[in-house]
Amino acid sequence: MRVINEELITQExxxxxxxxxxxxxxxxxxxxxxxCNNETGLPKIILEQIIENDIIAKDEMIPMCQDTGIxxxxxxIGNNVHINGDIEKAINLGVKKAxxxxxxxxxxVKCPINRINTKDNTPAIIHYKxxxxxxxxxxxxxxxxxxxxxxxxxxLNPADGISGIKKFILDCVTSAGGRCCPPIILGIxxxxxxxxxxxxxxxxxxxxxxxxxxxxxxxxLEDEILELVNNSNVGPMGLGGxxxxxxxxxxxxxxxxxSLPVAVNIQCHANRHKEVIL
Numbered sequence: 001m002r003v004i005n006e007e008l009i010t011q012e013x014x015x016x017x018x019x020x021x022x023x024x025x026x027x028x029x030x031x032x033x034x035x036c037n038n039e040t041g042l043p044k045i046i047l048e049q050i051i052e053n054d055i056i057a058k059d060e061m062i063p064m065c066q067d068t069g070i071x072x073x074x075x076x077i078g079n080n081v082h083i084n085g086d087i088e089k090a091i092n093l094g095v096k097k098a099x100x101x102x103x104x105x106x107x108x109v110k111c112p113i114n115r116i117n118t119k120d121n122t123p124a125i126i127h128y129k130x131x132x133x134x135x136x137x138x139x140x141x142x143x144x145x146x147x148x149x150x151x152x153x154x155x156l157n158p159a160d161g162i163s164g165i166k167k168f169i170l171d172c173v174t175s176a177g178g179r180c181c182p183p184i185i186l187g188i189x190x191x192x193x194x195x196x197x198x199x200x201x202x203x204x205x206x207x208x209x210x211x212x213x214x215x216x217x218x219x220x221l222e223d224e225i226l227e228l229v230n231n232s233n234v235g236p237m238g239l240g241g242x243x244x245x246x247x248x249x250x251x252x253x254x255x256x257x258x259s260l261p262v263a264v265n266i267q268c269h270a271n272r273h274k275e276v277i278l
Contacts, residue, residue: 002078002134004278006085009138013094016140016274017071018102021063024054027209028246028271035183035236035243043241047183050236050269064270068104069142071095071124074206078133088126091138096120107145127199139206141273147184147266150176153198156260162221165190165262166228172264173229173245178238181268183246185209186229189263192253201265204249206273213250222248246271 029051036047057064073091077083083090099106099121106121131137152172156164169188189200213219226248235241246269255261 001080001082003082003084004136006083006087006090008278009083009085009087009090009136010094010097012138012276012278013073013091013140014098014101016138016276017095017098017104017142020140020142020272020274021065021068021102021104022061023058024064024271025209028269029054031209031246032183032269035246039236039241039243042239043236043243046236046239046241047243054270063102063104064272065144065268066105067107067144067146068099068121069144069272070108071121072141072143072202073124073126074129074137074139074141074203075126076129076131076135076137078131078135080132080134081136083136091124091126092122095122095124136278137275138278139273139275141202141206143202143272144268144270147180147268150180151201151263151265153194153201153261153263155194156262158258158260160260164260165221166225168262169225169264170228170232172266174232174234176266177234180266181270182234182238183236183243183269185246185267185271186225186248187265187267188225188248188250189261189265190250190252191255191261193255193259193261196253197261197263198265200251200253201263204251205265205267205271206275207249209247209271211249215252218250218252222250225250 032051108118108121109115110118187201187204189197229245234244
């Protein structure tokens, strides 16, 4: 049995929160640069400004965006791992430290009704999964409201099929327009039930931006939806152009014969997530 102290968890969560809000990963930056080279006029200028913003954020250690999000945390716990302490307390302490030490905006309210700010950006939204092994994997995703607010969930009729799925996703993107700060990454969950589809769509955003589904049918659907969305002319910041989305990620799960759940989780161009394996 491998023992991991809660102090280490707090330390790593703090580090990941700061890195995720300040540093865009190289693969996403490469996607932005490629998109910029393919645009002209105003869309190209917007992408140049986004790239410049992300470079300044890295060089001057300031957040990529003023909305530094509510922290979503995916935790995979090996069955041969023992946490010496309270893991949930340790994660939230790491979030608190990061948002205080890096002067990140505190965006969490204690109750959705009375809207009183918790003043330290806790609690995080934490999803746990038990796996085999002696490792602890933590993925941190500070999720801004601009893109999250444009995300949608529906339960289609199975007869709606692939055409119904495509229509729902395209309607989601076009109705969002520039409010989700495109170019976007689309995380899509298909199958399961209501909560499973929603969770899969968020998990899909944690995948590397340059990967594809291992299932050829789903990979083809990812490619088709990316092309469909980029032909919508929403474009960078909703002002037109060829680059509405940088990538489409689809996760699927078995579902009931009478149900076709589809969830779309939108991530803005600030593709913020970092992970560590302890």
